[in-house]
Amino acid sequence: MARGTQRLIFVALKVLAVALALVLMVVIIRTATFPSYQTSPPECKPTDPDFIPADQDRLARFTSAIRFRTVSYERGVGTPQELSRFIQFIRESFPTIHGSPLVRRQVVGNYSLLYRVAGSDASLQPYMLASHLDVVPATEEANWEAPPFSGQLKDGYIYGRGTIDIKHTLMGCLEAVEFLLSRGRQPKRTLYLAFGHDEETGGHFGAKVIADVLTQQGEKMAFILDEGTPVGDGLLPGVSKQVALISVAEKGGLQLRLEVDEEGGHASIPRSESAIGILSKAISKLEDSPHPNMFGTGPETRMLEYVATEMTLPYRMLTSNLWLFSPLVAWVYSRKPQTNALARTTTALTRFNAGVKDNVISPRATAVIDHRIHPTSSVEEVMEFDLKVVNDPRVKFSVINSRQPSPTSPYGKDSPTYMLLQETIQQIFPDALVAPTTMVGNTDTLYYWNLSSAIYRFNPCVMTSSDLPRFHGVNERISVKSYERAMNFYYHLIVNMDEPLILKRYRHEDDL
Numbered sequence: 001m002a003r004g005t006q007r008l009i010f011v012a013l014k015v016l017a018v019a020l021a022l023v024l025m026v027v028i029i030r031t032a033t034f035p036s037y038q039t040s041p042p043e044c045k046p047t048d049p050d051f052i053p054a055d056q057d058r059l060a061r062f063t064s065a066i067r068f069r070t071v072s073y074e075r076g077v078g079t080p081q082e083l084s085r086f087i088q089f090i091r092e093s094f095p096t097i098h099g100s101p102l103v104r105r106q107v108v109g110n111y112s113l114l115y116r117v118a119g120s121d122a123s124l125q126p127y128m129l130a131s132h133l134d135v136v137p138a139t140e141e142a143n144w145e146a147p148p149f150s151g152q153l154k155d156g157y158i159y160g161r162g163t164i165d166i167k168h169t170l171m172g173c174l175e176a177v178e179f180l181l182s183r184g185r186q187p188k189r190t191l192y193l194a195f196g197h198d199e200e201t202g203g204h205f206g207a208k209v210i211a212d213v214l215t216q217q218g219e220k221m222a223f224i225l226d227e228g229t230p231v232g233d234g235l236l237p238g239v240s241k242q243v244a245l246i247s248v249a250e251k252g253g254l255q256l257r258l259e260v261d262e263e264g265g266h267a268s269i270p271r272s273e274s275a276i277g278i279l280s281k282a283i284s285k286l287e288d289s290p291h292p293n294m295f296g297t298g299p300e301t302r303m304l305e306y307v308a309t310e311m312t313l314p315y316r317m318l319t320s321n322l323w324l325f326s327p328l329v330a331w332v333y334s335r336k337p338q339t340n341a342l343a344r345t346t347t348a349l350t351r352f353n354a355g356v357k358d359n360v361i362s363p364r365a366t367a368v369i370d371h372r373i374h375p376t377s378s379v380e381e382v383m384e385f386d387l388k389v390v391n392d393p394r395v396k397f398s399v400i401n402s403r404q405p406s407p408t409s410p411y412g413k414d415s416p417t418y419m420l421l422q423e424t425i426q427q428i429f430p431d432a433l434v435a436p437t438t439m440v441g442n443t444d445t446l447y448y449w450n451l452s453s454a455i456y457r458f459n460p461c462v463m464t465s466s467d468l469p470r471f472h473g474v475n476e477r478i479s480v481k482s483y484e485r486a487m488n489f490y491y492h493l494i495v496n497m498d499e500p501l502i503l504k505r506y507r508h509e510d511d512l
């Protein structure tokens, strides 16, 4: 090798070594100095004079609420009589709320409830706590440890459909307001409670009408809090502490019907391709072609940064240096369903129908695809992607339902409402970290976008990964302790909302 070439290689290696050393230095410095985003407000204790205990009466009210079979089946198909009975039960169970001159109650869309609790300072913008009255059906009843509409108490847990989705927040909000008013207190800021009756089938007749009513009244909210992501225990890799996840954005949705119509006939004289075969190939192509991994572009990235300082060293190093390791973390995310759902638009095949008899070639096959759309994508992009992947004009696409991803609400120290929420959470869950994230499921908040730019989705309940299948699944349950925390969370939130919503200085404010 010529001396000139040798020299060049030597210089190149030296430059590479210096560059690597520099990168390593930056990685180490960032790992060591990455900011903390957490706060430590005073903890709520059972000995506090305004602590709401889960006593017999409150537990009895909650378990009774679980016994109402307020099931939503399909869009427009629910359980109207049961909803009416449930509404009546609520009216009778909370006499202070329903007798208070401060409270105006409206039944909206026949079965949804909208309460207005007048604040003492009319100059303050109101806010809204939302939940829903309906539940999904309970399948596999025989596999439940206690019947799904029993509200049975077993080993410290209340079992039943709606215990974590979402009658605990419905009853929790009502208990908090009942407690407040029965102590003769009036909130400073006007508060709305909005309880839709068909969230589980899209909220077309409940939340949508609530939003119309509030819009007609010209209301704008300082913030809205609805059902959402839980206090995760062991959900985030590399973090041993609990992490309360506040969803500051919500994925969109696109439910598509795929249909193939071909000639049917006698099974003894088949053609080379059938409707079933053509549709199977199409949906198999869709399943094999995941939408792009968008990690690095949405709140899911910030979620990791908010807990970085509490991670084990390898995770902390990766998360403090996403400028370098983002592709690696994106790959790690794609490995597990929970994190994959945060990182990309997902594709779920939820229905496949064809055929009527063993020896008849079905002339028709249909399937339903349920996409949940990443906040940085859109309905149009997803549709275009699917059509390209399938690339077969025999497969007809039609839209069943669609909703764009939500706007992202403000978060971090520049948002007083987010910080108030964070501090309230840390009063009730003192050991938990708090982080922003994206709601992977859909909520009634879709209809509330014009009422507030600060919409948050949070479920004040600790959940491990083994609890997640209880959502819409068997053995849905909540511990008595968790229900107590839920009531106290809403009470503290209401009390904290008496404080002015201003930017505060925090311990790590220079880093935030």
Ligand SMILES: CCCCCCCC/C=C\CCCCCCCC(=O)NCC(=O)O
Residues within 6 Å of the ligand: 165, 199, 200, 227, 228, 229, 230, 232, 235, 236, 237, 245, 338, 339, 440, 441, 442, 443, 468, 471
């Ligand atoms: C790093 C891991 C973080 C995991 C975060 C994901 C945790 C997900 C937790 C709960 C979500 C469960 C879905 C709840 C959806 C509730 C609303 C609903 O049912 N809507 C109807 C629908 O989406 O179809």
Ligand SMILES: [Zn+2]
Residues within 6 Å of the ligand: 132, 165, 166, 199, 227
């Ligand atoms: Zn729900």
Ligand SMILES: [Zn+2]
Residues within 6 Å of the ligand: 136, 165, 200, 472
């Ligand atoms: Zn649900």
